[in-house]
Structure formats: structure tokens, C-alpha cells
Amino acid sequence: MACFLLCAAFPSPAAAQTESSATHIAKVLRGLSRGRYIGQVAISPDGKRLAWIEDGEIRVAPLGDLDNSRQITAAPSAYQSCNEGEFTWSPDSKALAFFSDCTHPGEQSDLYLATFDGNPPRRITGLHGYAGSPAFSPDGELIAYLYVEGATRPAGALAAMKPFAGVIGEDGIEVQGIAVTALTAATPNAARMTPANLHVYEFAWSPDSKSLAYVAADPPGENNWWVARLFTQRMNGAPKAILAPADVAGLLHGLQIAVPRWSPDGKSIAFIGGLMSDQGATGGDVWIVPSSGGLPRDLTANRPATPAWIEWKDDQSLFVSELAGGDSRLVPLRLHGDSSGRIISATAGPPIFSFPGTAEDGRLEHSLSSTADRSLFVFHASSFDRPTEIYAARARATGEPFRLIQLTHINSGIQPAWGKSVSLDWRDDKFHMQGWLILPKDYDPQRKYPLIVEAHGGPASAVIPYWGAGGTLSAQAFSALGYFVLEPNPRGSFGQGEAFTQANRKDFGYGDLRDILAGVDAVEAQYPIDPNRVGLTGWSYGGFMTMFAVTQTHRFKAAVAGAGISDWLSYYGENSIDQWMIPYFGASVYDDPAVYAKSSAIDFIKRVTTPTLVVVGDRDGECPAPQSFEFWHALRDLHVPTQLVVYPNEGHGFVDPVHTRDVLERAAAWFARYMPPGS
Numbered sequence: 260m261a262c263f264l265l266c267a268a269f270p271s272p273a274a275a276q277t278e279s280s281a282t283h284i285a286k287v288l289r290g291l292s293r294g295r296y297i298g299q300v301a302i303s304p305d306g307k308r309l310a311w312i313e314d315g316e317i318r319v320a321p322l323g324d325l326d327n328s329r330q331i332t333a334a335p336s337a338y339q340s341c342n343e344g345e346f347t348w349s350p351d352s353k354a355l356a357f358f359s360d361c362t363h364p365g366e367q368s369d370l371y372l373a374t375f376d377g378n379p380p381r382r383i384t385g386l387h388g389y390a391g392s393p394a395f396s397p398d399g400e401l402i403a404y405l406y407v408e409g410a411t412r413p414a415g416a417l418a419a420m421k422p423f424a425g426v427i428g429e430d431g432i433e434v435q436g437i438a439v440t441a442l443t444a445a446t447p448n449a450a451r452m453t454p455a456n457l458h459v460y461e462f463a464w465s466p467d468s469k470s471l472a473y474v475a476a477d478p479p480g481e482n483n484w485w486v487a488r489l490f491t492q493r494m495n496g497a498p499k500a501i502l503a504p505a506d507v508a509g510l511l512h513g514l515q516i517a518v519p520r521w522s523p524d525g526k527s528i529a530f531i532g533g534l535m536s537d538q539g540a541t542g543g544d545v546w547i548v549p550s551s552g553g554l555p556r557d558l559t560a561n562r563p564a565t566p567a568w569i570e571w572k573d574d575q576s577l578f579v580s581e582l583a584g585g586d587s588r589l590v591p592l593r594l595h596g597d598s599s600g601r602i603i604s605a606t607a608g609p610p611i612f613s614f615p616g617t618a619e620d621g622r623l624e625h626s627l628s629s630t631a632d633r634s635l636f637v638f639h640a641s642s643f644d645r646p647t648e649i650y651a652a653r654a655r656a657t658g659e660p661f662r663l664i665q666l667t668h669i670n671s672g673i674q675p676a677w678g679k680s681v682s683l684d685w686r687d688d689k690f691h692m693q694g695w696l697i698l699p700k701d702y703d704p705q706r707k708y709p710l711i712v713e714a715h716g717g718p719a720s721a722v723i724p725y726w727g728a729g730g731t732l733s734a735q736a737f738s739a740l741g742y743f744v745l746e747p748n749p750r751g752s753f754g755q756g757e758a759f760t761q762a763n764r765k766d767f768g769y770g771d772l773r774d775i776l777a778g779v780d781a782v783e784a785q786y787p788i789d790p791n792r793v794g795l796t797g798w799s800y801g802g803f804m805t806m807f808a809v810t811q812t813h814r815f816k817a818a819v820a821g822a823g824i825s826d827w828l829s830y831y832g833e834n835s836i837d838q839w840m841i842p843y844f845g846a847s848v849y850d851d852p853a854v855y856a857k858s859s860a861i862d863f864i865k866r867v868t869t870p871t872l873v874v875v876g877d878r879d880g881e882c883p884a885p886q887s888f889e890f891w892h893a894l895r896d897l898h899v900p901t902q903l904v905v906y907p908n909e910g911h912g913f914v915d916p917v918h919t920r921d922v923l924e925r926a927a928a929w930f931a932r933y934m935p936p937g938s
Contacts, residue, residue, distance in 0.1 A: 284927045287739050288920065291677070291728035294646040294670040297639045298344065299621030302651075303352035304631040310346055310355055311639075311649060312621070313669065317343055317357055319375075325649075325667055333361035333371045333380045342368070345391055350399045350631070356383070358390065369447065370402060370440060384440050385447040389413055392461075392622070396468040399442070403471065405459060406438035406451065414458075415538060416481040416836050419878035419910035432478045434458050437471060439494075457498060460484055460538060463528075465521050465550075469494055472519040472528050472550070481880060484538040485515055485838040489530065491550060501552035504532070510544075510757075511555055513842050517541045518567075518623065524574045526550055527602075531566055532557075534761050536719040536800070536839055541567045541624050542753040542760065545579055545592065547602055558592065558605040565721075565753040565760065567625035572633045579607070580618075580625040582721055582754045584693045585682045587618035587625060589636060589652060611661040612652045615682065616642030616724040637666070641726035643680035643697060643735065646670035670726075677738035678702050680724060683745070685781040687774045690762065693754065694747035694778050695722055696786075697738040699936070709792030709934045710743040710782060712775060712815075714808075716799030718751035718767070719760055731874070731913055731922040732796050732821055740927055741936030745782050749774030764843050767827075767858035768807040775804070776814065791816060792934035795869075796926060798822050799882055799911065803860075806890050809871060810863035817933035818871040819926040822882040822911055825890035826862075827855035835880030864893045870900035872929040874922050876909030902929075 298312030302322070310319045310331070320328035334341050341364065346357035353375065358368040362382060370393060371380040383402070384390075389410035393402050405414070412418045414435040425431060436453040452471065453459055458480030462473035470493050476483035489502035504511050515535040519528050528550050533543015542565040548555040559566055564583035571577055577592040589611040596602035612618075618640040620628040627636045634654045641647040649667040654660075678698035685692050699708050713734050715722050728735035734744040748754055749771040751763035763771050782788055794817040797805045802823025809818050824830050831837055831848040841847065848855045856862055871894060875887040884905055891903035904925060906918045913919050 281924075281928065284740065284924060284931065287676075288728075288736055288923060288927070291733070291736055291739060293676060294673045294726065297647045297649060297667075297669065299346065300637055300639050300649055301346060301348055301620060301628040302630055302635060302637040303348045304350055305352040306630040306635050307352060309637065309649070309666070310348070312344055315343075317346060317355075319355065322666075331355060331357065331373050331380070333357075333359040333382070335361070335379075339364070345393060347393045347395055347402070349395050350397055356393055356395070356402055358393070370404070372442065382447050383442065383444075384449045386449060389435075390438070394462070394464060396464050397466055398468040400468070402440045402442065403437050403452070403462065403464065404440075405435050405462070406449065407433050407435045408451070409433070414480055416881045417539075417910060417912040419876065419908055419914075420835060420880035422878070428479065433480075434478045435460070435480055437462055437473060452494070453492065454498065457490070458483065460487060461517060461519065463519050463521055465491075466523055466525050470496075472521060474516055474519060474530075479835070481538075482836050482838050485535075485836075485842070487516060489516055489519060489528065489548070491528075499552070501528075501550065502548050502555060507555060510557060510560070511546065514543070515842075516546075517543075518569060520569050520571060521550065522571055522574050526574075529558075529569050529571065529577060531569065533565075533757050534719055534764075534842055536717050536843070539624065540717065540720050540753075542582070542719060544757055545569055545577065545605070547594075556602055558594070558602070559607070561756065561758075562607065563756045564588075565756065567753070568623055568627065570627070570629060570633065577605075578611075578627075578629075578633065578636075580627055582625065582723065583610075583613070584754055585695065585724070585748075586613045586615050587640070587723065588613040589627065611636075612663045614640050614642075614650075614663075616640060616645065618650070636661075642724040643677070643695070643726070644675060644724075646673050646726045675726075675735070676700070677728065677735040683778065683781060685777055687749075687777040688770065690750050690759065690774065691755065692747065692749060692774050692778060694745060695724060695734075696782060697734050697744040697746075698786075699741045699743055700739045704787060707787050707789040708741070708743050709794065709930070709936055710745060710779070710788045711737045711794045711796060711930060712745045712747070712779060713737075714775060714795065714797035714801035714804040715746065715748070715752070716797070716801050718763060718771065718800045719753060720800075721748045721753040722746040729919075731919050732798055732801075732819065732926060733923055736923055736927065737930070740931070742930070743782065743786060743788060745778055747775050747778040749778075765845055765854055767843070768804065768811070768860075769858075772804065772808055772811060775808075776812065779814070790814075794818060794930050794934050796821070800824075802882065805871070806860040807858065807863075809869040810860045810866045813868055815869050817930050818869050819929055820871060820873050820887070820890065821922065822875050822879055823873070823887060823890065824882055825860045825886050825893075827859045828852055829889070830883070830886055831855065833883045833885055835883075861889060861893060864890075865897065867894060867897065867899050870929070870933050872925060873901065873903045874906070874925070875903075876906050876911065876913060878908060879911045881911040900933075
């Protein structure tokens with residue numbers, strides 16, 4: 260186990276464990292990685308070929324013969340290994356563009372074009388910075404992509420923040436824009452299209468290939484996504500803001516927007532709008548606005564599900580990928596009215612498919628790959644019980660229902676190293692709650708077991724079952740070690756409509772904590788849980804929930820708080836993303852400090868008796884390390900068993916696998932010390 264900066268009031272739980280116990284934990288965790296990894300999946304527009312990433316390699320095969328696949332790589336020989344991924348099909352299905360670092364191994368990725376004509380892929384860009392999200396123009400002549408020239412880190416708040424130096428907020432700001440590469444050029448090329456004073460998060464081509472729609476805000480980009488606007492821009496033209504949620508009245512006022520998509524006739528743009536707490540974690544309602552600007556309309560108001568991704572079929576219909584309870588599903592949406600802005604309603608049809616787990620193509624959350632005529636959707640899917648495979652939803656014939664087909668059996672026969680899972684439902688206040696319970700490995704109903712509750716981040720997010728045990732805090736790992744694990748989706752989560760997502764505004768740690776405790780009651784009523792061995796953990800908002808919960812109840816006998824928030828008042832001035840807080844708290848901390856203090860664990864810290872392990876990255880911009888220091892320092896002064904572990908060069912999302920494994924081993928050892936699974 261690697262050694263990092265430790266701040267401890269008590270000996271580390273790992274040291275307190277017997278050598279055999281620590282060895283057992285390490286052995287169990289090593290045995291969790293089962294199956295082959297499947298990344299991005301994309302069907303060619305004509306439906307004849309499928310491309311996918313398998314264990315780091317881009318592979319392409321005829322749709323009807325996936326066993327006869329071949330690797331697509333820019334490597335000049337079989338002896339060179341390159342980092343390759345993020346690909347996109349040309350509209351005519353004759354080429355695949357992908358990113359590869361073969362020219363500058365380990366340093367710089369460029370776009371390459373594979374044409375399936377026997378010639379090696381051709382490098383078409385000469386970049387100097389971070390790039391991603393490539394997309395062909397509909398006419399096939401250009402490729403646009405997000406680009407940060409001279410980038411020192413990936414864009415977004417999850418990555419480790421740059422060390423503070425110079426004029427803060429002014430020096431060294433890295434702005435992500437849209438760059439365009441012409442395929443007809445004789446040499447690698449890239450031209451920035453968007454202005455340097457706009458940070459772009461997502462974009463989409465217009466159907467005539469002459470314009471782009473994009474979501475953008477003033478720099479710095481990691482902070483201002485929550486106040487981003489919707490722009491359109493003609494090629495070689497100036498940007499035009501057609502929607503600013505801060506300026507509109509009604510349900511969209513002050514909320515977030517994502518996933519812009521032009522209608523086929525170019526008259527309107529559909530998008531997802533709602534209360535979203537993290538860039539990239541998309542959820543809300545489906546909205547539509549004229550592409551020239553105007554009044555946005557909500558097409559899915561009061562829908563008891565969370566749309567996250569959209570694709571037009573024709574000018575009067577959309578496909579919507581959404582989370583409904585614990586299921587990922589695709590539904591058709593029929594529009595009634597004129598797509599230029601006079602649409603007054605929309606009707607959702609029955610689900611095309613519903614999958615009790617994660618279903619997406621690897622680009623955005625819940626995004627799916629489809630053929631040009633939308634007769635076939637392709638994605639990879641998995642759950643706690645089923646390993647990842649590639650699936651297709653295909654129309655039997657025009658106008659007939661779709662059917663779901665499993666295309667691959669790459670992980671056939673692989674069994675989970677953890678226990679079985681069940682979807683659990685319960686009620687609290689006026690709300691219906693759903694969550695996931697993973698039973699202990701080798702569960703014996705005659706025994707009493709400990710329970711670990713894992714609160715998800717966000718809060719606008721949800722636990723969706725997936726295969727594998729990756730991440731710093733893993734429910735599957737805890738199950739394999741002999742624990743019941745409850746992953747609740749309380750109010751504030753995605754999956755049950757926008758009103759449910761917004762139900763924790765100005766109420767962090769109160770209604771949602773009651774929901775979680777009601778979930779614990781539901782588990783204890785149905786399964787043999789030892790009430791004296793119930794623990795709590797979580798990362799990000801889940802880390803806050805862990806810190807706050809132990810100030811409100813003594814029900815939890817041990818806790819592990821990952822990248823948490825202990826004091827909302829000081830947090831407001833420390834983080835790099837303060838814009839996300841206004842929609843939730845209703846005002847800045849300077850205008851209404853009381854609403855922030857109400858949910859601050861530090862204001863109730865003297866109530867804590869629960870032994871708590873605290874972990875955080877030293878360059879976390881979303882939940883800065885001082886928040887963890889403040890919580891740990893208070894517990895140490897109060898003589899509550901605690902330990903703080905700070906990981907170097909890590910942001911909000913850990914990237915070093917050594918650090919990720921260390922967090923998990925420490926968390927397992929902490930729970931084993933205070934609520935051992937075998938007793």
C-alpha cells in the first residue's frame with residue numbers, strides 16, 4: 260500500500276487489522292475485475308458496420324459478423340501500442356475518424372481518418388492541446404471537435420485543478436472552443452471556429468452543414484456551465500445567443516441546458532433543460548426553441564422520468580433516452596404543432612426498450628448510436644448481475660415495434676464476484692423512492708449481516724446498475740467482503756421527474772437524509788441486518804451527506820466521507836464551481852448565509868460520535884481539501900476516532916489506479932474495524 264500525506268488522531272484502521280484480515284481484503288479486491296472492457300460503440304449510418312472499443316482497441320466488423328472484426332489503429336507496426344479512442348463515422352459510412360497519440364506517444368492525440376480501402380489511417384490534424392467529441396458535418400466535408408489549445412489539463416471540474424499562481428481567475432485560463440478540420444486539405448489542419456471569449460461544452464451541426472449550435476459560457480469554463488447559454492453560429496460568422504436561461508421566465512429560469520439537437524428542417528433546436536448539479540450528468544425535461552431564438556417550450560412537463568439524451572427522427576418526432584426509476588429506456592416522442600415554435604404539446608409512446616441497468620454508447624450519459632434513418636439503435640449495457648455486452652434495438656419493419664437484440668457474447672459465462680442485487684422501493688413523506696440493494700456474497704438468510712449505505716454524488720444524479728467494481732468506493736467490493744450495500748436514490752435524484760429532482764432545494768441533508776433512513780428501515784424490515792453494524796459512505800455530495808448525517812443521527816456506527824463538504828459557508832469561497840449553488844440555495848452565501856449554515860455539518864459537529872475516515876485529493880476544485888481538513892480537525896478535537904488521507908495530484912475524480920485502490924482498501928479496513936462482516 261502506497262504511503263501518502265496522513266493526518267490522524269488515531270492509528271490507521273489498516274494497521275489495527277490483523278495481517279490476515281488486511282491480506283483478505285486485498286485478495287478479495289484483486290478478484291473483482293472480471294470480464295473484458297467495452298467502451299464506445301457506434302453503428303455506421305447505413306447500418307452495415309459496427310465500431311467499438313474492446314480492452315482499449317478500436318475494432319470494426321460487419322454488423323452481421325462481429326466475430327470477424329479487425330483492429331483500426333494508427334500504429335505503424337504491430338510493435339507500437341497507441342492510446343486510441345473517441346471515434347465518429349462519416350455520413351456516407353465509408354470512413355471512421357478517431358483520436359490517436361501514435362505520432363506523439365503519450366503526449367498528444369490527433370485525429371486520424373481510416374477509409375477501409377487498404378491504405379493506413381491518415382493523420383488529419385496537428386494539434387497542441389486537449390481535444391475530444393469529434394463529429395462530421397452532415398455533408399461529410401468537415402469534422403468539428405472540442406479543443407483547448409495549449410491545455411495543461413482536461414477541461415471540466417473533475418480533473419485536478421492547476422496549482423494556484425499569478426492573478427487568480429485571470430492568468431492561465433484555458434478556454435475550450437470548437438475547432439474544424441477540412442478533410443480535403445493536403446496537410447493536417449485545424450481552425451478554431453468559436454471566439455476565445457466563449458467556453459464551449461457541447462455542440463451539434465445544423466442539417467445543412469452551414470452552422471453549429473452549442474452550449475457555452477464566459478470563461479472560466481469549469482465554473483460557468485451552470486449559467487451557460489445556447490448559441491448558433493454560421494461558418495465564418497459570429498455567434499448568436501438564442502437562449503439564456505437566466506433571462507427567461509417560467510420553469511427553465513436559472514436552470515441548466517445540455518444536448519442541443521437541430522430538427523431536420525433546421526427550424527428548431529431541442530435540448531435537455533433542468534436542475535443539474537454536475538456538468539456531464541444530464542437530466543431534466545425535453546425543451547424546444549426556434550433556431551432563430553424565441554420562447555422555449557417544455558415538451559415533457561410532469562413526466563415521471565428523467566430524459567437525458569435526444570435524437571430527432573423527423574420534424575415531428577424525437578427519440579428520448581431517459582432514466583425511469585431504476586431502468587434505462589428509450590421512448591418515442593411525437594410532437595403536435597409546428598417545429599418552428601408553435602408546438603403546444605408532445606405525446607410519449609410506449610418504451611422501445613427498458614433495461615434495468617446502464618445503457619449508453621459511451622459518449623454522453625444515456626446517449627445511443629443510431630443509423631441515419633433511426634431504424635436501429637446500438638449501445639452497450641450492463642447491470643450488477645449482467646456483464647457488459649453490445650445490444651441493438653431494431654425496428655422489425657416500418658411502423659412496427661422494435662425488438663432488443665444482444666449482438667455480442669464477449670463476456671458470456673462470467674459470473675459476478677459479489678452478491679445478487681434487487682431493486683428496492685419505499686416511501687417517505689409524499690415521495691416514492693427507489694434504490695438498489697446488493698446482497699452479501701454467499702448470502703445466508705440465517706445469519707445477521709452488517710449494512711453499508713452508499714449515498715451517491717450530485718445530488719442531481721442517480722445510482723444506475725453497472726458491471727464491475729471500479730471507483731474509489733465500490734458497492735460491489737463491499738458486497739464481496741460480506742456486507743449488504745444499499746444505494747438509495749432519494750429526493751434530489753434523477754429518475755422520477757423534474758419535481759422530484761428539485762425537491763431538495765434549500766433542504767440539503769434533511770428530506771433526502773430522511774429518505775435514506777427510511778430506506779434503511781425498509782432493508783432492515785426485509786433482510787437480516789444487525790442494527791448495530793450499519794455504516795455510511797459516499798463521494799462528493801455523498802461525502803457531504805456522510806459528514807452531515809453523522810451530526811444528525813447516531814444510527815451509523817462507522818463512516819467514510821470521500822471528497823465531502825463540511826461547511827457550506829466557507830465552501831462557497833473555496834471551490835471552483837460556485838455557480839452551481841445558486842439554483843439550489845436560492846441566493847449567494849453573502850445574501851442568505853442562514854440557508855447555507857442550516858445544512859453545514861460543522862455547525863452541528865459536537866453531536867458526532869461516529870468514527871469517520873475522510874479522504875480527498877489535494878487538487879480537488881469541486882470539493883476542495885480544506886473542507887475535509889475542517890471536518891477532520893473538529894472530530895480530532897472532540898476525540899472522535901478519525902483519520903484524514905490526502906492524495907497528491909488528484910482532482911475530484913481520481914485518475915491514479917494506485918490511489919483508487921488505496922481508498923477502497925482503507926475504506927474496507929475502516930468498516931471491518933468498527934462493524935466487521937464476520938461477527
